[in-house]
Amino acid sequence: xxxxxxxxxxxxxxxxxxxxxxxxxxxxxxxxxxxxxxxxxxxxxxxxxxxxxxxxxxxxxxxxxxxxxxxxxxxxxxxxxxxxxxxxxxxxxxxxxxxxxxxxxxxxxxxxxxxxxxxxxxxxxxxxxxxxxxxxxxxxxxxxxxxxxxxxxxxxxxxxxxxxxxxxxxxxxxxxxxxxxxxxxxxxxxxxxxxxxxxxxxxxxxxxxxxxxxxxxxxxxxxxxxxxxxxxxxxxxxxxxxxxxxxxxxxxxxxxxxxxxxxxxxxxxxxxxxxxxxxxxxxxxxxxxxxxxxxxxxxxxxxxxxxxxxxxxxxxxxxxxxxxxxxxxxxxx
Ligand code: COA
Numbered sequence: 001x002x003x004x005x006x007x008x009x010x011x012x013x014x015x016x017x018x019x020x021x022x023x024x025x026x027x028x029x030x031x032x033x034x035x036x037x038x039x040x041x042x043x044x045x046x047x048x049x050x051x052x053x054x055x056x057x058x059x060x061x062x063x064x065x066x067x068x069x070x071x072x073x074x075x076x077x078x079x080x081x082x083x084x085x086x087x088x089x090x091x092x093x094x095x096x097x098x099x100x101x102x103x104x105x106x107x108x109x110x111x112x113x114x115x116x117x118x119x120x121x122x123x124x125x126x127x128x129x130x131x132x133x134x135x136x137x138x139x140x141x142x143x144x145x146x147x148x149x150x151x152x153x154x155x156x157x158x159x160x161x162x163x164x165x166x167x168x169x170x171x172x173x174x175x176x177x178x179x180x181x182x183x184x185x186x187x188x189x190x191x192x193x194x195x196x197x198x199x200x201x202x203x204x205x206x207x208x209x210x211x212x213x214x215x216x217x218x219x220x221x222x223x224x225x226x227x228x229x230x231x232x233x234x235x236x237x238x239x240x241x242x243x244x245x246x247x248x249x250x251x252x253x254x255x256x257x258x259x260x261x262x263x264x265x266x267x268x269x270x271x272x273x274x275x276x277x278x279x280x281x282x283x284x285x286x287x288x289x290x291x292x293x294x295x296x297x298x299x300x301x302x303x304x305x306x307x308x309x310x311x312x313x314x315x316x317x318x319x320x321x322x323x324x325x326x327x328x329x330x331x332x333x
Pocket of ligand 1: 048261319
């Protein structure tokens with residue numbers, strides 16, 4: 001069920017995150033603004049989901065707009081020229097265009113002349129999937145530096161008449177540069193998984209070559225309650241598996257950076273792992289669910305707030321449409 005990411009550390013080099021960046025649209029859409037669009041209210045959204053506002057891209061802003069800015073900041077933080085990047089991975093469900101892919105558009109803009117370019121369609125788990133590929137490429141010696149971006153312009157794929165889904169999502173991007181480090185530091189283990197049996201729970205209808213005439217456009221459809229249950233179950237299982245594979249216990253975790261979908265999902269996962277609030281990073285109130293963007297944006301803010309120091313055990317844990325899921329365990333280097 002899971003693709004295992006544990007390697008014999010003595011035989012391989014490690015991969016660490018050398019720099020991160022984020023980029024968010026200026027425009028804020030508050031819960032009070034949403035009250036004018038659908039039959040909802042600030043109290044319900046705050047209590048049931050934990051969001052106060054989210055960012056919305058302007059008409060002339062795209063996934064590439066925020067990816068490029070986040071990537072440039074991540075490269076600066078890593079002190080690495082773009083020409084050294086071997087691979088660009090862009091996790092998104094809202095590419096500028098299917099082709100050229102968004103990674104290609106980023107490559108041109110930042111001048112990553114020797115980089116391979118790949119978009120990953122894995123919804124909210126995309127950054128974990130991308131990071132797993134980055135680590136594997138570096139640990140195997142095939143590549144030295146990989147740029148992983150998680151980005152979404154959810155505002156373009158929402159049904160603004162559906163109060164069950166349109167209140168949840170926002171726009172934004174986060175990026176991370178992965179570079180080699182000593183074996184045993186940086187990424188320790190990862191898990192990625194999925195189950196197509198649950199594909200109908202969360203869907204971007206009319207987004208590919210299958211036509212759904214019963215829907216009048218291309219937008220997200222969701223069975224919220226069922227998604228909620230699967231999110232808690234899979235995030236919990238994934239977290240326990242990466243910890244077990246690394247020979248660590250939940251109490252060893254310095255900071256959990258969970259996918260930011262619903263504060264009640266985050267609380268339920270933290271409770272099962274017996275992690276106190278100070279060991280859980282939450283910024284959902286500011287941005288909502290930016291799907292592939294939540295974890296790199298949160299990681300960036302955790303570093304800005306000095307919540308991470310060298311040697312800390314960092315657990316990243318995500319869940320998304322597909323269904324897909326994944327977790328990464330790092331010793332911060
Ligand atoms: N404002 C006000 N009321 C709302 C509402 C909104 N935006 N959305 C739903 N409601 C109402 C429902 O109509 C229902 O009313 P009723 O009892 O009169 O029928 C009531 O609130 C409860 O609805 P329910 O769907 O059971 O609420 P919930 O507690 O499950 O919360 C979600 C709904 C969508 C917030 C929650 O299920 C969720 O977060 N699921 C996970 C979704 C997710 O994270 N997706 C992305 C995964 S990566």
